[in-house]
Amino acid sequence: xxxxxxxxxxxxxxxxxxxxxxxxxxxxxxxxxxxxxxxxxxxxxxxxxxxxxxxxxxxxxxxxxxxxxxxxxxxxxxxxxxxxxxxxxxxxxxxxxxxxxxxxxxxxxxxxxxxxxxxxxxxxxxxxxxxxxxxxxxxxxxxxxxxxxxxxxxxxxxxxxxxxxxxxxxxxxxxxxxxxxxxxxxxxxxxxxxxxxxxxxxxxxxxxxxxxxxxxxxxxxxxxxxxxxxxxxxxxxxxxxxxxxxxxxxxxxxxxxxxxxxxxxxxxxxxxxxxxxxxxxxxxxxxxxxxxxxxxxxxxxxxxxxxxxxxxxxxxxxxxxxxxxxxxxxxxxxxxxxxxxxxxxxxxxxxxxxxxxxxxxxxxxxxxxxxxxxxxxxxxxxxxxxxxxxxxxxxxxxxxxxxxxxxxxxxxxxxxxxxxxxxxxxxxxxxxxxxxxxxxxxxxxxxxxxxxxxxxxxxxxxxxxxxxxxxxxxxxxxxxxxxxxxxxxxxxxxxxx
Numbered sequence: 001x002x003x004x005x006x007x008x009x010x011x012x013x014x015x016x017x018x019x020x021x022x023x024x025x026x027x028x029x030x031x032x033x034x035x036x037x038x039x040x041x042x043x044x045x046x047x048x049x050x051x052x053x054x055x056x057x058x059x060x061x062x063x064x065x066x067x068x069x070x071x072x073x074x075x076x077x078x079x080x081x082x083x084x085x086x087x088x089x090x091x092x093x094x095x096x097x098x099x100x101x102x103x104x105x106x107x108x109x110x111x112x113x114x115x116x117x118x119x120x121x122x123x124x125x126x127x128x129x130x131x132x133x134x135x136x137x138x139x140x141x142x143x144x145x146x147x148x149x150x151x152x153x154x155x156x157x158x159x160x161x162x163x164x165x166x167x168x169x170x171x172x173x174x175x176x177x178x179x180x181x182x183x184x185x186x187x188x189x190x191x192x193x194x195x196x197x198x199x200x201x202x203x204x205x206x207x208x209x210x211x212x213x214x215x216x217x218x219x220x221x222x223x224x225x226x227x228x229x230x231x232x233x234x235x236x237x238x239x240x241x242x243x244x245x246x247x248x249x250x251x252x253x254x255x256x257x258x259x260x261x262x263x264x265x266x267x268x269x270x271x272x273x274x275x276x277x278x279x280x281x282x283x284x285x286x287x288x289x290x291x292x293x294x295x296x297x298x299x300x301x302x303x304x305x306x307x308x309x310x311x312x313x314x315x316x317x318x319x320x321x322x323x324x325x326x327x328x329x330x331x332x333x334x335x336x337x338x339x340x341x342x343x344x345x346x347x348x349x350x351x352x353x354x355x356x357x358x359x360x361x362x363x364x365x366x367x368x369x370x371x372x373x374x375x376x377x378x379x380x381x382x383x384x385x386x387x388x389x390x391x392x393x394x395x396x397x398x399x400x401x402x403x404x405x406x407x408x409x410x411x412x413x414x415x416x417x418x419x420x421x422x423x424x425x426x427x428x429x430x431x432x433x434x435x436x437x438x439x440x441x442x443x444x445x446x447x448x449x450x451x452x453x454x455x456x457x458x459x460x461x462x463x464x465x466x467x468x469x470x471x472x473x474x475x476x477x478x479x480x481x482x483x484x485x486x487x488x489x490x491x492x493x494x495x496x497x
Contacts, residue, residue: 001025001361003221005034008422009048011217012038013122019050027057031089031356031363031422039114043121085316086271086349086357092332092367092417093352104412109147109189109404112416113167116191116398117145119214119421126193126212133168135198135206142206143195151186162186162208164194174207181208187378189402214398216423216441223425225360225475230268232256233471235275235368235430235448238324239307240300242293243453244280248468248485253310255483265481269472271359272315275430275448276322276368278304278336284324285457297326298339305343313347320353322368322431330409331370331401332417354400354417356424362475365424369431369447370408371401378403384463387447388438391427395420395440425478433458433465437480444478446471 002025009016016024024030024037036056037048096104120126126143135142146164153160160175160182173196175181186192193212199205238244254260258267279300280292294300308317320335321327327334335341335350344350351357354367375390376382382390394400400418401408410418420427428446436447449469458465468485 001030001223001358004223004363004422005030007217007220008034009038011220011423012118013046014038014041014048015046016048017050020048020053023050023053023057028087029089032091033057035090035421038118043118086318086359088351088355088357089363090356090421091335091352092354093334093411094332094413094415094417096412097414104414105404105410107414108410108412108416110167111414112189112399112402112419113147113191115416115419115421116214119398120145120191120193120212123193123212125210126195131168132164132166132171135171135196138198139200141195141197141209143193145191145193147191148186148188150188160186161205162194164192172205174205176207179209181211184211185379187375187397187402189404190397190399213396216395216398216443218441220423220442222442222478223358223361223363224477225362227360227476228268229270229360229475230265231271231273231359231362231364231473231475232269233273233275233428233446233448233473234451235428236277236322236433236450236452237274237304237307238277238280238450238452239304240292240294240297241280241452241455242291243455244293245451245453245468245486249307249451251485251487252468252470255485256312256315265472268474270314270316272311272317273359273364273366273428273448274317274319275366275428276320276353277324277430277450278319278321279325280452281324281326288457291455291457301326301336301340301343305345308348309345313345315347317345317348318351318357318366319344319348320351320355320366320368322353323370328411330411332411332413333368352417356422360475362426362478363422363424364426364428365420366428367400369429371418372429372431374401374403374406374408384432385434386436387429387432387434388436388440388445391429391436391445391447392438392440395423395427395443398423426473433463433467435466435469435471435482437471437482444473444480446473446480 024033027033129143132144146166149165150163158177162173194208195210196206197209256266282297321333333353335352341350356365372390398420426444428448430448432447433450435449438445450465450467454465470483472481
């Protein structure tokens with residue numbers, strides 16, 4: 001983790017003092033603490049000092065004491081939290097602050113802009129960086145970091161016009177056709193770095209000559225387990241659906257209990273990650289009641305607990321919600337409410353959607369994937385059948401669901417929890433009900449399979465599921481073996497990251 005933290009600060013153009021680094025490493029959430037330190041340091045300070053770390057830890061201790069006092073006053077017992085066999089680094093959901101809706105969304109987008117700007121500042125490709133408000137007074141070439149507000153095409157010559165903005169103002173920019181920047185797809189509300197040629201005449205607009213995205217650093221230290229450990233990745237159980245695949249689930253249980261193929265491999269699995277849509281929910285789509293075997297959401301979570309108790313108790317199981325689960329639908333989502341967590345076995349940990357955690361030193365970002373619903377229509381050639389191609393764009397933007405006002409509701413929080421920071425070693429999603437394994441800039445991409453057969457609603461939307469697949473990742477090198485449990489005798493298929 002030491003090398004990863006140094007690289008993380010370096011990617012944000014910060015130098016961390018040795019004493020500060022030691023103290024950060026001694027905490028339970030070093031990457032979350034590091035992210036907060038970068039936020040509070042601002043762009044003008046190149047250093048992260050021991051005093052800065054101590055100040056942030058005092059602030060956190062004070063917040064924790066305040067919560068204990070509040071619970072005591074409410075005569076509510078503080079929850080007992082066992083030390084988990086994984087390290088939660090960053091949770092996307094943060095409690096909302098009290099403010100009116102417009103101000104809350106303003107704070108959300110300001111948070112996004114600041115977080116992604118930090119990843120772009122200091123790049124040699126963006127020399128001559130200026131705020132948008134100063135472009136009109138500049139000459140030659142300049143660079144800006146801005147959020148894309150609107151993209152349109154000129155009616156005659158088919159050039160692109162970008163309307164972009166930063167904290168100082170907004171402006172239009174021309175992207176001439178048949179240039180490299182014109183071959184890119186620009187999404188509303190993504191943050192980009194733009195190199196522009198500035199016109200001499202004041203009645204003309206800047207011309208884009210190059211584009212930089214926040215991106216995953218091309219070279220960075222990666223996390224790997226020191227001892228042989230494996231993790232199993234699943235998604236979209238949809239417990240309570242008539243289409244739940246009971247037979248393949250039984251084959252998965254036989255595999256994990258070392259009663260079928262590859263018992264030596266199953267023995268090395270220590271973690272299971274389930275990326276959302278744990279239950280089928282109630283009223284998620286029109287006439288869903290016809291597809292339900294369990295029509296009460298509390299009973300669905302009872303059944304989920306029963307199914308998870310069938311897994312070997314030695315496993316550390318991490319679950320996050322999806323759009324079918326009984327939590328707030330706006331993203332980022334909190335973990336399951338206590339009344340549902342209480343129905344799960346003790347070896348199951350509920351985290352928010354998305355969340356970033358470390359499994360034996362390997363940093364995993366888990367996201368259910370509702371952002372696919374907006375990104376797939378917006379990206380040429382994208383489809384639910386090839387989810388890892390969309391995941392590459394998520395990593396390039398360093399954001400999971402940037403488009404506001406589409407099918408993915410965004411929660412008005414003070415911090416944008418959908419920013420991918422830090423860059424993970426593994427990015428896992430679900431939602432698409434298909435299966436995909438790929439790699440991008442050293443990040444293993446997994447779109448985990450569903451355990452629900454095709455429903456009438458999916459047929460209506462032309463979604464063809466690829467069910468009952470499981471990815472088993474060797475955490476020492478992030479190589480993958482894929483298993484198909486739709487047959488009673490699954491055959492493993494290896495693939496390196």
